[in-house]
Amino acid sequence: MARKNSETGSARRGRPPAYDAETALKRATETFWRAGYSGTSLDKVAAATGMSPPSLYAVFGNKHALYLEALARYWEMSLAATREALAGDHPLDQALMLAYEAALSIYFSGKGHARGCFVVGTAVTEVAEDAAIRKSVATGLRAIDADFEARFRRAQDKGELKPDADPATLAILASATMHTIAIRARAGASRADLSAIARKAVKVICG
Amino acid sequence: MARKNSETGSARRGRPPAYDAETALKRATETFWRAGYSGTSLDKVAAATGMSPPSLYAVFGNKHALYLEALARYWEMSLAATREALAGDHPLDQALMLAYEAALSIYFSGKGHARGCFVVGTAVTEVAEDAAIRKSVATGLRAIDADFEARFRRAQDKGELKPDADPATLAILASATMHTIAIRARAGASRADLSAIARKAVKVICG
DNA sequence: TGATTTTTATAACGACCCATACAAATATAT
DNA sequence: ATATATTTGTATGGGTCGTTATAAAAATCA
Numbered sequence: 139m140a141r142k143n144s145e146t147g148s149a150r151r152g153r154p155p156a157y158d159a160e161t162a163l164k165r166a167t168e169t170f171w172r173a174g175y176s177g178t179s180l181d182k183v184a185a186a187t188g189m190s191p192p193s194l195y196a197v198f199g200n201k202h203a204l205y206l207e208a209l210a211r212y213w214e215m216s217l218a219a220t221r222e223a224l225a226g227d228h229p230l231d232q233a234l235m236l237a238y239e240a241a242l243s244i245y246f247s248g249k250g251h252a253r254g255c256f257v258v259g260t261a262v263t264e265v266a267e268d269a270a271i272r273k274s275v276a277t278g279l280r281a282i283d284a285d286f287e288a289r290f291r292r293a294q295d296k297g298e299l300k301p302d303a304d305p306a307t308l309a310i311l312a313s314a315t316m317h318t319i320a321i322r323a324r325a326g327a328s329r330a331d332l333s334a335i336a337r338k339a340v341k342v343i344c345g
Numbered sequence: 346m347a348r349k350n351s352e353t354g355s356a357r358r359g360r361p362p363a364y365d366a367e368t369a370l371k372r373a374t375e376t377f378w379r380a381g382y383s384g385t386s387l388d389k390v391a392a393a394t395g396m397s398p399p400s401l402y403a404v405f406g407n408k409h410a411l412y413l414e415a416l417a418r419y420w421e422m423s424l425a426a427t428r429e430a431l432a433g434d435h436p437l438d439q440a441l442m443l444a445y446e447a448a449l450s451i452y453f454s455g456k457g458h459a460r461g462c463f464v465v466g467t468a469v470t471e472v473a474e475d476a477a478i479r480k481s482v483a484t485g486l487r488a489i490d491a492d493f494e495a496r497f498r499r500a501q502d503k504g505e506l507k508p509d510a511d512p513a514t515l516a517i518l519a520s521a522t523m524h525t526i527a528i529r530a531r532a533g534a535s536r537a538d539l540s541a542i543a544r545k546a547v548k549v550i551c552g
Numbered sequence: 553t554g555a556t557t558t559t560t561a562t563a564a565c566g567a568c569c570c571a572t573a574c575a576a577a578t579a580t581a582t
Numbered sequence: 583a584t585a586t587a588t589t590t591g592t593a594t595g596g597g598t599c600g601t602t603a604t605a606a607a608a609a610t611c612a
Contacts (some may be wrong), residue, residue, distance in 0.1 A: 263468075306545075324469055324473055342550075
């Protein structure tokens with residue numbers, strides 16, 4: 139999508155792009171994040187990015203492809219944040235809290251009212267009638283489950299968890315906690331309340 | 346909204362309504378449930394109900410009011426199902442499973458692909474920019490939390506739960522399990538998988 | 553019957569939707 | 583300079599959006 143020529147040395151032929159696709163995608167994501175996919179018109183995206191509709195189409199294809207790319211980017215960013223939180227050698231409960239706090243930082247980013255999770259807030263609605271979005275959501279959900287489960291398995295190996303605990307079950311509960319926080323953040327809950335919810339959930343999950 | 350005259354005995358004056366507002370609301374709900382609020386046009390609702398746009402406006406006001414009424418009705422129905430499941434004198438784990446199975450019956454109702462929860466699947470998206478929908482969602486979420494918490498408190502009084510367990514915390518986890526099921530159902534998970542998830546979560550929650 | 557009341561469907565309004573045709577603008581290549 | 587390549591903004595299709603004006607239809611009341 140981004141045409142690079144820095145490696146060839148020879149400069150590109152035509153008129154140079156006035157916009158950066160990367161920052162345009164970020165702005166588009168912000169717009170979708172608020173009003174959802176169906177609730178966001180291409181004119182809104184054009185206004186948010188400063189680009190004209192033809193430029194948007196030249197770079198991203200169409201509205202659907204643009205949203206799919208925003209969704210893929212969000213999953214990358216979101217999964218990376220979770221993995222980084224779980225990767226270190228903190229105690230289990232601290233690692234989980236790092237993951238939730240990282241998520242909350244995303245959910246409460248941006249100006250104004252909290253937007254919650256991009257996936258829960260915009261993709262889940264479309265999933266019922268859009269196979270491509272459904273596939274992205276299903277894959278992403280499984281990935282988070284797997285990351286949590288791997289962390290619980292590691293904790294069990296290190297003796298941080300009772301031997302009879304089931305890492306897969308705890309992973310579902312950890313994901314469920316993430317999902318409830320995502321919903322509540324968009325519905326208006328305060329960050330402090332959601333932090334407290336996460337702390338209490340972690341206590342139960344860690345036994 | 347529904348004008349009743351059966352009690353007066355005297356028949357109504359003008360042309361009799363050709364449509365039942367109650368069934369029209371159900372059909373409208375089905376339509377919103379699939380494509381969401383922004384993704385559903387009034388023409389779609391008109392087609393689903395068989396009513397013409399002016400008739401819809403005469404009965405429900407406008408698209409927004411129609412959706413709000415559908416949302417309110419869904420909360421009523423959904424909360425009643427949860428309360429009925431939790432009200433009986435079943436053991437705690439069985440009561441919780443009854444609640445989850447009742448929810449799954451709703452999420453997997455209708456033809457074709459599972460629609461999940463109406464609130465999670467359609468309202469959560471709009472919540473960011475629609476104060477009326479946000480209020481309904483926030484109130485409903487609190488109501489479910491409260492119902493779960495009351496049941497846990499009752500269980501603790503009956504000695505079904507350890508004395509040091511916190512009913513409010515367990516209620517959040519029970520709600521979280523409901524939310525994750527709602528999301529996963531719409532994203533394509535099978536009912537059997539979601540039943541299994543609920544069973545495992547209940548085991549952890551009940552200690 | 554004719555007046556009144558209420559619901560109905562047709563048709564249309566302006567605004568907005570996604571997408572594109574077009575030509576001007578701006579770069580390199582010859 | 584001229585040709586070629588690429589991106590740009592304007593302007594605009596053709597369609598759909600939410601909503602409403604209008605009048606015919608179908609009932610009761612006088």
